[in-house]
Amino acid sequence: MxxxxxxxxxxxxxxxxxxxxxxxxxxxxxxxxxxxxxxxxxxxxxxxxxxxxxxxxxxxxxxxxxxxxxxxxHAHPDTFSYSEGTFAPFTVNPADAKFTMLTSSGHYPAYNDPEPLGIKEMSQSEAERRIFDFLKEKPVLSEIPFSISPDELKVRHGGYDTRASLEDPNVTFPWQRMNELQEDGVIGRLTENGYSFIGACSQKRLMKDVIPEWIRLMKENGVDGAILIPV
Amino acid sequence: MSVGHIARGFEESGISTVVIAVEPFLKRLEIMSLPRTLLTDNLIGRVLGSPHDTSYQRKVLEKAVKLLSSADKNGTVEHI
Incomplete structure (x- = not known):
């Protein structure tokens, strides 16, 4: 013994x-x-x-x-802090405006897996195990058509409990509700695609390399207003 | 944090934004001086509430659209 x-x-x-x-x-x-x-x-x-x-x-x-x-x-964050804000006035009637939605929920189309860290068909549990590798990575934006069917919409993110998103993606990527707002005339138009990425990523690479690209994408699509959802 | 940086970048380029976030993120978002924030009293990972609560999801998004057009200064925070 x-x-x-x-x-x-x-x-x-x-x-x-x-x-x-x-x-x-x-x-x-x-x-x-x-x-x-x-x-x-x-x-x-x-x-x-x-x-x-x-x-x-x-x-x-x-x-x-x-x-x-x-x-x-989360009461005492020790990360990025800014003393001055930014503000772009929204001067268009929402019913005439073009909207998009961008979330950090980690959604992607089944037919276009971003293959994070170069891994094909990464599982949710592996994403959790490798969260600290994700934090060094440049984020990849998934373009998700607002017309996508529920069975084509996938989610994977090593930083939050994805069970509710798996049950109903609208809790973190409300694409069906956005379509309804457009159909009912609450908003004018949607961009062809909504957007999602894995928010657990390198903040330096996000700010330096990625955000300028995403701004260009929004400008090319004529976006007036963006609904942003951190998860 | 990532979305806060995106909101700041979009706004600087003239694209208006509204951030929908859960209340536990309030302090984290406040120190980023974001223009418009709508807070929901939901758990992390459930920004728009429980699965299949379509009326609540719709209500949150409608309020976000209203906040986008009604806010007249940076730092506007509303709760739902």
Missing amino acids: SENTKSPETFEEFRKSFFYGSRSDMSFKFLDHLSDEQGADFLQKLFRDVITSIDTGDTDLLKQTVLEGQAAA
Whole structure:
């Protein structure tokens, strides 16, 4: 019989295991960004709210608790900060304007897989495993016709919980609702394509090399207004 | 963060934008000084709510279109 010399897992190790670790979970990876005290308070409240939600049949309380945890983890961003904003006035009547939509959800047409990191048919789990490789990469824009059928629309992104997007792409890439806005005259026209990319990418390469190309693309398409959806 | 940079680039080139994001991203978006932001009270990865809630999805997009045309200054943030 061998002696087990492995130390018991600490609470910090437990929290961090949700962030691309042994318990990787895209909805709860934020536990990594909380202190031990914040993490303990969150779990205690979550457990309490599970029972309340079972008693009442109301899941809004659970949603609110998870939202508070996600917000706490993003409360002190230490990334890009700008003191001055930019503002292009929208001077066209929406019913006469040309719109597009661009999301960072990682959608793409089944017939044109962007093959991230040079890998054919990359799985969602591999995208999660290689998230730190994605963060060094130049993002690739997928052009997705607004006329695409649901069975041709795919999603893959190693940075968020894609289950809802797999069930209904409109939760992160609402192309069907955009078509309806056009059909009902709320907006004038749509570009032929909507656009999506994997938002977990090199910010320097995005700003230096990619955004100027995408601006040219929008200008060529006569875009008046862009709906942008970070995921 | 990526979309914030895109919004800033588009606006500088004269293309008006509205960002639809979940509330947990508020601080992250605020420090990027974006022109127009519509916040939804949904979990990360579910910007437009639960799957197949088509009326809510429509409501969010209609509000975004209105915000695009009604905002008159940078930093306009609305909630839905």
